[in-house]
Structure formats: C-alpha cells, structure tokens
Amino acid sequence: xxxxxxxxxxxxxxxxxxxxxxxxxxxxxxxxxxxxxxxxxxxxxxxxxxxxxxxxxxxxxxxxxxxxxxxxxxxxxxxxxxxxxxxxxxxxxxxxxxxxxxxxxxxxxxxxxxxxxxxxxxxxxxxxxxxxxxxxxxxxx
Amino acid sequence: xxxxxxxxxxxxxxxxxxxxxxxxxxxxxxxxxxxxxxxxxxxxxxxxxxxxxxxxxxxxxxxxxxxxxxxxxxxxxxxxxxxxxxxxxxxxxxxxxxxxxxxxxxxxxxxxxxxxxxxxxxxxxxxxxxxxxxxxxxxxx
Numbered sequence: 001x002x003x004x005x006x007x008x009x010x011x012x013x014x015x016x017x018x019x020x021x022x023x024x025x026x027x028x029x030x031x032x033x034x035x036x037x038x039x040x041x042x043x044x045x046x047x048x049x050x051x052x053x054x055x056x057x058x059x060x061x062x063x064x065x066x067x068x069x070x071x072x073x074x075x076x077x078x079x080x081x082x083x084x085x086x087x088x089x090x091x092x093x094x095x096x097x098x099x100x101x102x103x104x105x106x107x108x109x110x111x112x113x114x115x116x117x118x119x120x121x122x123x124x125x126x127x128x129x130x131x132x133x134x135x136x137x138x139x140x141x
Numbered sequence: 142x143x144x145x146x147x148x149x150x151x152x153x154x155x156x157x158x159x160x161x162x163x164x165x166x167x168x169x170x171x172x173x174x175x176x177x178x179x180x181x182x183x184x185x186x187x188x189x190x191x192x193x194x195x196x197x198x199x200x201x202x203x204x205x206x207x208x209x210x211x212x213x214x215x216x217x218x219x220x221x222x223x224x225x226x227x228x229x230x231x232x233x234x235x236x237x238x239x240x241x242x243x244x245x246x247x248x249x250x251x252x253x254x255x256x257x258x259x260x261x262x263x264x265x266x267x268x269x270x271x272x273x274x275x276x277x278x279x280x281x282x
Contacts, residue, residue, distance in 0.1 A: 035216050037225040037246070039264065045225055045244055047214055047275040055274070073188055075176045075250070075259045080221035082248045082260045084178040084186055103186055105178070105246055105262040107223045109216070118216045119223045121246040123180065123264045133196070134188040 004029070004114030007081040011069065011106060014117060021064030023056050031109060031116035039121040041102055066090040070101075071132065079110040086132075089125065100125040145170070145255030148222040152210065152247060155258060162205030164197050172250060172257035180262040182243055207231040211242075212273065220251040227273075230266065241266040 003009050010029050017026040030036055030049060038046045038055060046055045059065065066089060073084040087102040102125035109118050144150050151170050158167040171177055171190060179187045179196060187196045200206065207230060214225040228243040243266035250259050 031216075033216055035214050037214055037216070037223070039225075039244055039246070042264075044273055045214075045227075047225070047273060051274050073176050073178055073186075075172075075174055075178070075248075077221060077250050080218060080250065082178070084180075084188070084260070084262075086186075103180055103262070105180070105248075105260055107216075107246075107248055107260075109218050109221065119225070119246055119248075121225075121244070121262050121264070123183075123262070132185055132188060133192050 004116065007074075007076075007083070007108035007115045010108055010115045010117055011072075011083060011085075014106070014120075015067060015069050018067045019064045021060035023053060023060055026056050026060075027053050029117055031111060031118045033118065036117070037119045037121070041122045042124045081108045081115075082106070083108070087122065087125075145257065148215075148217075148224070148249035148256045151249055151256045151258055152213075152224060152226075155247070155261075156208060156210050159208045160205045162201035164194060164201055167197050167201075168194050170258055172252060172259045174259065177258075178260045178262070182263045183265045222249045222256075223247070224249070228263065228266075 013029045030052065032049055034048050036049060038052045046052050068088045069085045070088050071086040075082040083106045085104045085106060087104050089100045089102060091098055091100050102122050104120065104122040106117060107119040108115050154170045173190055175189050177190060179193045187193050209229045210226045211229050212227040216223040224247045226245045226247060228245050230241045230243060232239055232241050243263050245261065245263040247258060248260040249256050
C-alpha cells in the first residue's frame with residue numbers, strides 16, 4: 001500500500017516510482033478516476049488510468065529515470081493541493097551527460113483511499129538553471 | 142464582481158479576460174494567495190499575484206489574445222477542480238495567419254470569495270490538430 005497521509009507522501013512516491021521504473025508502483029499513487037490527465041514533456045495529453053499506464057510502460061521501457069524534484073511551491077487547501085515542481089533530470093546526449101530542468105504541475109486530491117495524484121503536466125525542459133519569477137523580481141518593476 | 146458560482150464561470154472569465162486584454166479583469170479571477178503559479182508557454186514559472194499581474198501586463202501590451210478553449214477535461218471534487226484545456230490560438234506568422242494549439246492545465250479552488258484560479262500551466266503550442274491519447278486509443282495496445 002502507498003503511504004498517502006499527505007500530498008507530499010504521494011509526490012515522494014511519484015518520483016521514487018519514476019526512478020525505479022516501476023509501472024505498478026506509479027499507477028498505485030494515481031486516482032482511478034476516468035478523467036485523470038498526464039502530459040509528458042512535448043507530448044499530447046493522456047487521459048484515463050489505462051492510457052496513462054500504457055504511457056509509463058513506454059517511458060520505463062529502458063528503465064527508471066534519473067529525476068529529482070526541486071524548488072516545490074505549494075497551494076494547499078483542505079482536500080486538494082497543487083505543487084509546482086522544478087524537475088532535475090540527468091540525461092545522456094551526443095555531447096555527454098547533461099542536466100535538464102523541466103517545469104511540472106502536480107495536482108493531488110484527498111480521496112476515500114487517501115491522497116492521490118489526479119494531474120501531472122510537464123513542459124519541455126531546458127538545459128541549465130531554470131529561472132523563476134516571483135514577487136521579489138526587480139526586473140518586473 | 143466576477144460571477145464565480147462554478148469553476149466553469151471562472152474559466153469562461155479567464156478566456157474572456159485573455160481576449161479583452163484586461164489585466165484588472167484577469168487578476169480579479171485569480172486567488173490572492175502568495176503561492177499561486179502561472180506558466181506561460183515556454184517561459185519560467187511565475188509565482189505570486191504581483192508577478193503574475195506584471196506578466197499579463199506584458200502579454201497584453203499589444204492587446205488581447207485570439208484564444209478559445211476546446212476539449213475541456215475535468216477532474217472535480219467538492220472544493221477544487223482541475224481542467225485540462227486545448228487552447229486554440231490564431232497567430233500571425235511570416236507565412237500568414239496560423240492556428241496554434243496549446244495544452245493548458247487550469248486549477249481552481251473554492252475560496253471564501255467563491256471559485257478562484259490558483260494555477261495555470263500552458264505548454265508550448267503546436268500547429269494543427271493536437272492529438273489526445275485516451276482509453277480508446279488503439280495504438281497503445
């Protein structure tokens with residue numbers, strides 16, 4: 001069983017499932033609602049548990065993914081949370097290993113079974129440090 | 142005042158604010174929480190109401206945006222909703238006008254003031270029809 005006392009538990013489990021390349025573990029942390037949505041970087045959206053499972057089978061075909069969450073921003077309410085995550089990935093390129101950063105939005109709902117993921121949206125990544133613009137950004141004023 | 146009886150009301154208002162290029166109208170539909178997040182296509186994430194306001198001042202500098210929401214998928218709970226939207230934009234290019242489609246995830250919470258947007262994440266667009274992979278997709282099996 002997934003330890004799902006908090007949305008953070010589910011998020012930790014999500015990235016551990018990514019690193020381990022374990023589809024069963026990945027799908028156990030998603031809600032089983034028909035309208036759950038997953039957007040892999042640069043891909044069409046994928047809707048529903050069966051299609052999402054099939055997509056992770058593709059992602060994990062060559063094993064786990066070297067990925068770490070960073071700089072998590074959270075909007076919390078009683079039974080839902082939105083996390084904005086900078087995902088740091090180590091990837092092999094023609095020029096050798098590179099660090100890529102991807103922006104992801106993860107949404108969690110508290111269900112009868114505990115917290116579950118209902119949406120994951122990741123944008124195409126960029127090499128190097130990703131910028132964040134926040135309240136203190138002087139360039140905006 | 143924003144008509145905010147449902148998350149769909151706020152979403153309608155979001156796209157009307159985009160088309161009208163009205164920053165005040167746009168910001169009235171966002172939550173005023175410090176951790177609200179906006180990702181414009183291909184851009185860094187923007188955190189907090191002041192920074193998000195500044196970003197829309199930039200987006201609207203040359204007027205409203207020709208944008209229409211399509212193919213909305215919703216995960217609903219009592220006080221939060223996640224909408225996956227295909228945004229259809231009409232843009233001018235060197236080769237003339239083109240239709241571009243952008244995938245967006247919009248998250249709404251029910252607050253003391255009614256429904257409000259707390260996250261908007263849009264990926265870079267693609268020209269032409271965007272594919273969706275759903276339960277019925279035969280290519281996955």
